Amino acid sequence: MNSPSLLSSLNPSTEPDALDSIERAEIDASTRIPVLLFFASAIFWLLVGSSLGLVSAWKMTNPALLDSFSWLTFGRLRPAHLNAVIYGWATPAAIGVGLWLTARLCRIPLLHSKLLISAAIIWNLGILLGICGILIGDGRSIEWLEFPAYSTPILFIAYAFIGIWTIIMFRFRKPGHIYVSQWYLFAAFLWFPWLYATANILLVWQPVQGPAQGAINWWYAHNVLGLWFTPIGLAAAYYFIPKVIGRPIHSYYLSILGFWSLALFYSWNGMHHLIGGPFPAWMVSASVVASMMMFIPVITTAINHHMTMRGHFESLQWSPTLRFIVFGAVSYTVVSLQGSSMAIPALNTITHFTDYTIGHAHLGLYAFFTMILFGSMYYIVPRLVGWEWPSATLIRWHFWLSAVGILLMVGALTLGGLLQGLALYDVASTFRSSLEFANPFRVLRGISGFILLAGQLVFAFLFVQMLLKLGAPKKGPALFTKPAEQTNDTVAI
Amino acid sequence: MTAGAILLILGFFFLGGSALFAIYWAAKTGQFSNVSEGAATIFDEDEPVGTPTDRFPAKKSQ
Numbered sequence: 001m002n003s004p005s006l007l008s009s010l011n012p013s014t015e016p017d018a019l020d021s022i023e024r025a026e027i028d029a030s031t032r033i034p035v036l037l038f039f040a041s042a043i044f045w046l047l048v049g050s051s052l053g054l055v056s057a058w059k060m061t062n063p064a065l066l067d068s069f070s071w072l073t074f075g076r077l078r079p080a081h082l083n084a085v086i087y088g089w090a091t092p093a094a095i096g097v098g099l100w101l102t103a104r105l106c107r108i109p110l111l112h113s114k115l116l117i118s119a120a121i122i123w124n125l126g127i128l129l130g131i132c133g134i135l136i137g138d139g140r141s142i143e144w145l146e147f148p149a150y151s152t153p154i155l156f157i158a159y160a161f162i163g164i165w166t167i168i169m170f171r172f173r174k175p176g177h178i179y180v181s182q183w184y185l186f187a188a189f190l191w192f193p194w195l196y197a198t199a200n201i202l203l204v205w206q207p208v209q210g211p212a213q214g215a216i217n218w219w220y221a222h223n224v225l226g227l228w229f230t231p232i233g234l235a236a237a238y239y240f241i242p243k244v245i246g247r248p249i250h251s252y253y254l255s256i257l258g259f260w261s262l263a264l265f266y267s268w269n270g271m272h273h274l275i276g277g278p279f280p281a282w283m284v285s286a287s288v289v290a291s292m293m294m295f296i297p298v299i300t301t302a303i304n305h306h307m308t309m310r311g312h313f314e315s316l317q318w319s320p321t322l323r324f325i326v327f328g329a330v331s332y333t334v335v336s337l338q339g340s341s342m343a344i345p346a347l348n349t350i351t352h353f354t355d356y357t358i359g360h361a362h363l364g365l366y367a368f369f370t371m372i373l374f375g376s377m378y379y380i381v382p383r384l385v386g387w388e389w390p391s392a393t394l395i396r397w398h399f400w401l402s403a404v405g406i407l408l409m410v411g412a413l414t415l416g417g418l419l420q421g422l423a424l425y426d427v428a429s430t431f432r433s434s435l436e437f438a439n440p441f442r443v444l445r446g447i448s449g450f451i452l453l454a455g456q457l458v459f460a461f462l463f464v465q466m467l468l469k470l471g472a473p474k475k476g477p478a479l480f481t482k483p484a485e486q487t488n489d490t491v492a493i
Numbered sequence: 494m495t496a497g498a499i500l501l502i503l504g505f506f507f508l509g510g511s512a513l514f515a516i517y518w519a520a521k522t523g524q525f526s527n528v529s530e531g532a533a534t535i536f537d538e539d540e541p542v543g544t545p546t547d548r549f550p551a552k553k554s555q
Contacts, residue, residue: 194508256524
């Protein structure tokens with residue numbers, strides 16, 4: 001098939017239905033290089049970001065740790081951790097999953113892979129420059145936007161390529177129904193550049209004054225979760241759960257309702273981070289109300305995924321993809337309901353400025369989003385390299401290390417944060433005592449960091465083996481032929 | 494009113510309008526009708542409904 005040039009794709013007069021009909025395997029193959037490039041760089045930054053986070057975590061209990069190097073001080077390591085995992089790991093991995101899903105759902109081969117390969121390279125240069133910039137002390141004190149001003153335009157250019165590509169793919173898609181995942185993907189791919197550009201213009205290039213900075217900062221930070229990571233995660237869940245078990249989504253109507261209500265309510269939520277701050281009461285109240293309205297998309301999604309899985313829960317034993325994705329989907333429900341509850345001022349008074357919030361953030365980004373990304377990669381990578389995952393045992397190790405690690409981390413931070421918050425709230429108690437309450441839980445959090453990092457190393461090892469096609473050839477999902485070929489070892493958990 | 498504020502307000506109308514247009518377009522092109530067919534679009538003759546498509550790799554090479 002001849003792929004059109006970029007200029008002809010951008011030309012409004014090009015006929016959109018000029019592409020031939022094509023097999024699913026060919027569509028998968030067409031996404032190979034850009035998707036693998038995004039995945040490989042994402043996994044690299046995941047290991048870097050987690051190591052940075054691990055050192056930051058241990059500095060909370062041992063402040064003198066590695067303090068002789070200025071670039072390893074907490075004030076630089078912690079933002080470097082956050083930015084490495086958000087922009088280095090979660091975003092490129094989400095882009096990789098999004099590219100693959102978009103090509104499949106548009107039912108056409110991936111167009112303009114050179115545009116995407118350039119985007120991947122430019123994006124990673126921007127990340128490298130940004131992380132080094134933070135470590136040498138050029139970071140900005142705007143949470144979630146710590147990258148120095150010289151790296152953000154590079155990231156924006158890379159992202160603009162992907163935004164343009166999304167529109168081209170949508171335009172040239174095969175006629176027919178737009179599956180719900182595609183709504184989520186298309187919206188997310190266009191929302192993110194809008195968010196990123198708006199926040200950078202209003203906070204960096206032409207900074208607004210005073211408290212308005214805080215409002216824009218949290219509008220941005222919350223929307224990265226709600227309008228970028230969440231839709232990509234849900235797009236993957238809405239595709240992989242029905243696809244893996246071979247059963248259409250329980251209520252397609254509910255899934256559409258979930259999408260539009262998420263689009264309507266989520267962008268209002270950011271101000272609930274500023275309860276008690278110097279803002280007009282209506283701004284914060286509107287955000288608290290919108291946070292409550294989030295129950296609609298969250299409950300519809302939860303019911304839908306649960307009803308689709310009902311009667312198929314034994315499939316968690318045999319499908320690595322489903323195991324990770326269902327863990328992520330359940331965590332999505334939990335983290336969203338927790339987030340709404342944290343917007344209630346009475347609870348927020350206790351949890352604000354404590355480890356409880358850190359626990360919530362990791363529940364969202366790791367237990368929900370990262371687990372969905374791992375699950376998606378287990379499905380996608382074999383279909384790109386034409387090779388089977390080399391070891392079921394290692395996949396199980398990866399799953400259990402991730403699951404136990406993140407549950408320990410979130411549990412420790414949640415409980416420690418509550419005790420810390422209650423101690424902070426108690427006028428009879430000193431500030432020091434609130435830290436003493438939190439300390440043992442912070443040690444547990446540090447231990448959980450080692451467990452998570454171990455899981456990631458297992459996954460990175462598997463991924464490298466896949467890229468190099470190491471190990472004996474096997475039959476399985478990639479070259480999957482008949483579902484009846486279940487062997488004894490698949491029963492083991 | 495500054496030029497920035499005018500741009501901002503125009504931006505609101507543009508973004509809000511594009512969301513309304515998206516809903517209008519989706520309704521007009523039938524995206525909200527035939528929802529049961531919509532749910533089945535990810536299946537085809539190769540991978541029909543009822544066929545699981547993922548499994549742990551087998552322990553021994555075959």
